[in-house]
Amino acid sequence: MATTTRGKVLRSIEGRTRGQCPVCERTGIKLLYELTNKEGETMQVCKYCRPKKELKKRK
Template sequence: MSKPKRGRSLWGLPSRGRGTCPICNSTRIKLLYPRAKTNGTVVTVCKKCSKAEQNKVDAV
């Protein structure tokens, strides 16, 4: 059976959840994974960068 609700939550996000990843600078990629910096701010990154080292996240 098909899954009609798959990806539906993305429609409420700006640009359907897509943008430029602040870590790897990939364009038109889904930014769905929040990463916290050491100073407490949160940035959303792509799936590839969700497992990036903390020093790369802090450099943004």
């Protein structure tokens, strides 16, 4: 995991990015990735629900 997604940086964010993922309904998980739905709204999701297109761009 990159150092920007752990440690001091997360402590400064409200709720420390922990919560319930709106896609898979997991609780107490880090919500670090943005997902845009069909209506154009962005929401924070966990790493298991992050967009697959984003992963292909990195490789």
